[in-house]
Amino acid sequence: MINRFSIEKVKGLEIIDSRGNPTIRVFVRTNDGVESFGDAPAGASKGQERQSKSGMKMGLR
Amino acid sequence: MKRAVDIANYIIDIVTRNRCKRTRYKSTKYLIDIDSTENKSKLGGNTIIATSIAALKTASKALGLEVFKYIAGPRLPKIPIPLLNIINGGLHAGNKLKIQEFIILPIKFNTFKEAFFAAIEVYRNLKGLISERYGKIYTAVGDEGGFSTTLEETRELRSDIYFNK
Numbered sequence: 001m002i003n004r005f006s007i008e009k010v011k012g013l014e015i016i017d018s019r020g021n022p023t024i025r026v027f028v029r030t031n032d033g034v035e036s037f038g039d040a041p042a043g044a045s046k047g048q049e050r051q052s053k054s055g056m057k058m059g060l061r
Numbered sequence: 062m063k064r065a066v067d068i069a070n071y072i073i074d075i076v077t078r079n080r081c082k083r084t085r086y087k088s089t090k091y092l093i094d095i096d097s098t099e100n101k102s103k104l105g106g107n108t109i110i111a112t113s114i115a116a117l118k119t120a121s122k123a124l125g126l127e128v129f130k131y132i133a134g135p136r137l138p139k140i141p142i143p144l145l146n147i148i149n150g151g152l153h154a155g156n157k158l159k160i161q162e163f164i165i166l167p168i169k170f171n172t173f174k175e176a177f178f179a180a181i182e183v184y185r186n187l188k189g190l191i192s193e194r195y196g197k198i199y200t201a202v203g204d205e206g207g208f209s210t211t212l213e214e215t216r217e218l219r220s221d222i223y224f225n226k
Contacts, residue, residue: 004123005120005123007077007078007088007116007119008078009074009078010069010070010073010074010077010078010112010115011069011070011074012065012066012067012068012069012070012073012108012111013066014062014063014066022062023062023107023111024062024065024066024069024107024108024111025111026069026073026108026111026112026114026115027115028077028112028115028116028118028119029119030119030123032123034119034122034123035119035122036115036118036119036121036122037111037114037115037118038110038111038112038113038114038115038116038117038118039111039114040065040106040107040108040110040111041110
């Protein structure tokens with residue numbers, strides 16, 4: 001389904017959070033050029049049940 | 062974090078291209094499905110949450126709506142009750158408390174303002190109490206703004222909070 005609300009581009013970049021740690025910002029842009037971003041929030045703790053921080057099995061270098 | 066950035070640029074970019082993201086839940090669900098692991102170890106939690114937030118904000122922007130209105134949909138949005146994190150333990154503080162966040166809930170107030178001021182009053186009184194009883198140095202705050210006291214036992218602390226009422 002292609003329309004003006006469809007995603008045209010996803011772009012990630014590294015940012016530094018308020019604790020001084022690196023994290024990720026992702027930009028999403030639609031076909032008609034509307035764009036915004038989201039930042040991954042940081043926490044001091046990571047529970048065992050929580051999600052793993054970055055993909056380790058993707059084979060990306 | 063380089064890996065998370067690469068995943069967003071080379072994988073999520075391609076798999077989400079031309080996908081409609083009018084509903085944020087669908088796009089997040091889509092990423093979770095693509096990842097297919099229990100704990101999101103392939104794409105990574107950071108990459109997924111950042112993309113999800115970005116998709117949500119972009120979708121609201123495309124429709125000309127504030128994010129909260131977009132989330133609420135046709136429902137009338139209600140202002141939430143402010144919860145205050147008044148004492149920090151666990152990994153949010155350097156003390157021995159096992160519980161990480163002691164949170165108070167100002168319920169049964171008619172307005173946000175009343176609830177918020179009541180919660181602040183408790184927080185301030187607690188500060189005075191800790192300062193008086195243990196010394197001003199123990200009113201230092203932890204990661205989430207709660208006091209990081211020297212108390213070791215959750216039990217002691219609970220009586221302090223109640224006393225403070």
